[in-house]
Amino acid sequence: MKALITGGAGFLGPALARALVKRGDSVVLLDVAFPEGRLGDLTGKVETHVANVAIFSEVLEAFRRHRPDSIFHLAALLSAGAIASPTEAYHVNIDGFFHGIEGARLFDAKRFIFPSSVASFGPGAPDPTPNEHDQKPTTLYGVSKVFGERLGEYYQGTYGLEFRTMRLPSVLGPGRGGGGMSAYSTFMIERPIRGEPYDVYCREETRIPLLYVDDAIEGFLRIHDAPRAKLSRCTYSVQGFSPTAGEIAAEVRRRVPDAKITFRPDAERQKVLDSWPRRLDDAPAREDWGWRPSFDLRGAVDGYMRALRGASTR
Ligand SMILES: NC(=O)c1ccc[n+]([C@@H]2O[C@H](COP(=O)([O-])OP(=O)(O)OC[C@H]3O[C@@H](n4cnc5c(N)ncnc54)[C@H](O)[C@@H]3O)[C@@H](O)[C@H]2O)c1
Numbered sequence: 001m002k003a004l005i006t007g008g009a010g011f012l013g014p015a016l017a018r019a020l021v022k023r024g025d026s027v028v029l030l031d032v033a034f035p036e037g038r039l040g041d042l043t044g045k046v047e048t049h050v051a052n053v054a055i056f057s058e059v060l061e062a063f064r065r066h067r068p069d070s071i072f073h074l075a076a077l078l079s080a081g082a083i084a085s086p087t088e089a090y091h092v093n094i095d096g097f098f099h100g101i102e103g104a105r106l107f108d109a110k111r112f113i114f115p116s117s118v119a120s121f122g123p124g125a126p127d128p129t130p131n132e133h134d135q136k137p138t139t140l141y142g143v144s145k146v147f148g149e150r151l152g153e154y155y156q157g158t159y160g161l162e163f164r165t166m167r168l169p170s171v172l173g174p175g176r177g178g179g180g181m182s183a184y185s186t187f188m189i190e191r192p193i194r195g196e197p198y199d200v201y202c203r204e205e206t207r208i209p210l211l212y213v214d215d216a217i218e219g220f221l222r223i224h225d226a227p228r229a230k231l232s233r234c235t236y237s238v239q240g241f242s243p244t245a246g247e248i249a250a251e252v253r254r255r256v257p258d259a260k261i262t263f264r265p266d267a268e269r270q271k272v273l274d275s276w277p278r279r280l281d282d283a284p285a286r287e288d289w290g291w292r293p294s295f296d297l298r299g300a301v302d303g304y305m306r307a308l309r310g311a312s313t314r
Contacts (some may be wrong), residue, residue, distance in 0.1 A: 001025045004068035004109075006053055006100055007075030009034045011176045012115070012216060014042055016072060019217045021045050028066045031075070053096030054088075060099075063107040070111040070224060073100040073148075078179035079119055079272060082141040093144035101152060105159050113224050114152055116167040116235065118209055118276050119181075120145040129277035131237045131284045138275050153234045164223045167237040169280065172300060173213025174307045181272045185210050185248060189304050192252050192259035201266040204246035207278045211240030212295035212303055219291060226289035236288070237280040243297045251301050 003020050005013045008029025017027045018041075027046040029039075034048055049066065051058040053075045075096055082089035097114070104112045121129055122136035135146045145167075152163035170182030172189065184200050185208070191198035211219075219238055243251070249261045285291035295303060 001070060002028070002066065002068045003070045003072060004028045004030060004062065004066055005072045005074060006030045006096075007073075008048070009038050010074060011173070012171065012213070013072075013074050014039060015173075015175070015213055015217050016074075016220050017042055017046050019221060023221075028062075028068065030062055053099055054091035056095075056099045056102075059096075059103045060106070063103040063109075067107060068109055070113065071100060071104050071109055072113045072220060072224075073097065074115060075100070076144070077141070079117075079139055079141040079181040080183070080269075081179040082139065082144070083272075086140055089140050089144065093141070094147055097144070097148045097151065101155050101161070101163070105155060105161050109161065111162040111164065111224060112152065112155070113220060114148050114163070114165040115220075116145040116149050116165045117142070118167060118169050118237075118280060120149065120167060121277050123275040125277040127277065128239070128279040128281040129237070130281050131233075131235075139272060149235050156234055162228060163234050164226075164231070165235045166219050166223055166285070167235065167280065168216060168219075169209030169211045169238070169240050169242075171211050171213055171216045172304070174304060176213075181269055182208055182210075184245065188245070188248055188261055189252055189301055190308070192256045192261060193305055193308055197260035197262070199262050199264045200245055200249070201264060201269050202245055202273050203265045203270060204249070204263050205244050206270070206273050207242055207244045208273060208276050209239055209242045209278070209280055210297075210300070211238065211293060212300040214303065215240060215293040215295050218294075219285075222289050222291065223285075231288050232284065233288075236285040236291070237282050238285050238291055238293070239280040239282040240293050241296045241300070242279045247297065248301075251297050255301065255305065
């Protein structure tokens with residue numbers, strides 16, 4: 001199988017590429033730039049393609065050159081980035097999604113996999129939030145995810161392109177950047193492990209769903225590989241674990257007793273976090289394609305520590 005991963009130089013792209021390469025797939029990573037050293041051990045094992053998903057001709061050229069069977073469309077500005085740069089977010093997340101899926105249709109790709117988000121729901125969603133629930137997000141990022149979900153379903157219904165999307169919780173793990181509103185969950189683990197202080201920008205009792213990166217990657221593989229006959233829908237919420245920010249701090253302090261974690265809530269960011277569901281009901285994903293996350297909060301912090309130590313000894 002030949003896979004094209006857009007946004008391939010980000011946090012999830014290289015991790016997904018590593019898993020695909022390991023099982024023998026060929027992988028092309030597409031991104032606007034590949035910073036020095038970003039690919040690490042993937043160098044020489046994947047192809048890279050520099051292109052801007054907001055420019056249709058560049059996306060079409062990537063399809064023409066590589067002819068992928070499957071697309072993992074990860075290129076996006078995340079929630080905080082979309083607030084800072086709404087025009088760019090519109091072009092990348094909405095135009096870019098259309099360019100990716102239309103390219104997939106024109107070049108006869110078989111499957112198009114898209115990470116949606118907990119942020120596609122809006123304020124007041126029940127806990128847990130059912131897979132099928134009104135989506136009234138109050139951010140441009142959330143609106144762009146709803147757009148992708150619905151347009152993808154239209155492409156599957158109209159053109160037969162197999163469209164599959166996981167609504168991901170906030171994903172934490174080494175290598176995550178600061179573009180998402182939920183990045184505190186990663187940094188409040190990473191900074192104390194590195195011996196640095198961290199000011200958390202939300203309240204201690206803030207509770208959002210989280211997922212460890214290894215489970216997110218396993219989810220991408222499973223939803224991609226599932227036989228079409230097993231799938232009752234295109235769009236599946238997945239759940240990991242839902243600690244409060246205070247519970248994350250306590251878990252970090254169990255391992256780093258002198259961790260300097262302080263809470264200094266920022267009203268604007270708190271408002272966005274408060275608009276997201278506390279927990280997602282993932283029963284359809286479990287039933288249809290065997291979604292089974294392995295990491296809870298404790299396992300995620302352990303995994304994080306192992307990965308950081310591994311990176312520092314490489
Ligand atoms: N990380 C999370 O917690 C999380 C949660 C839910 C959904 N998602 C979704 O998963 C996907 C990947 O997330 P991530 O955490 O790896 O994000 P990331 O910000 O680390 O990576 C996104 C990549 O997209 C690239 N990109 C931006 N504009 C582009 C353009 N015009 N053309 C080509 N590439 C462009 C960036 O350079 C970056 O490498 C995104 O669609 C995101 O919305 C992530």
